[in-house]
Amino acid sequence: xxxxxxxxxxxxxxxxxxxxxxxxxxxxxxxxxxxxxxxxxxxxxxxxxxxxxxxxxxxxxxxxxxxxxxxxxxxxxxxxxxxxxxxxxxxxxxxxxxxxxxxxxxx
Numbered sequence: 879x880x881x882x883x884x885x886x887x888x889x890x891x892x893x894x895x896x897x898x899x900x901x902x903x904x905x906x907x908x909x910x911x912x913x914x915x916x917x918x919x920x921x922x923x924x925x926x927x928x929x930x931x932x933x934x935x936x937x938x939x940x941x942x943x944x945x946x947x948x949x950x951x952x953x954x955x956x957x958x959x960x961x962x963x964x965x966x967x968x969x970x971x972x973x974x975x976x977x978x979x980x981x982x983x984x985x
Contacts, residue, residue, distance in 0.1 A: 910941025914950070921955040927981070929962055936961050 907922055909915040915937055917925070925933050936958050944950060951957040966978070 909937050910944075911938060912941045912945040914944045915941055915954050915958075917954055925955060925958055928959075932962065932965075933958070936965070 906916045906918050909917055909922070929936065940954075940958065940961060
């Protein structure tokens with residue numbers, strides 16, 4: 879009897895993931911090791927400009943976190959920006975200088 883419930887739950891989970899992928903994947907890129915981060919091409923290019931060299935690390939860390947906890951976000955681009963801000967604050971607290979700059983700024 880328990881096996882039937884597990885199969886049903888697994889089926890429901892897989893169907894939910896499939897439905898989310900279908901809804902979101904209209905013009906979106908699926909990112910992360912666990913294919914659980916959904917970004918539009920525009921969001922992905924904006925994030926690459928904002929966080930060059932760091933974006934892939936944020937995506938992989940978030941993908942592991944989402945897979946481990948079962949959580950999801952309504953807006954993955956906004957969540958990545960929050961993770962990036964928290965990462966920056968963590969580096970500042972450790973005394974690591976922040977050398978990030980926006981295009982057009984001089985150092």
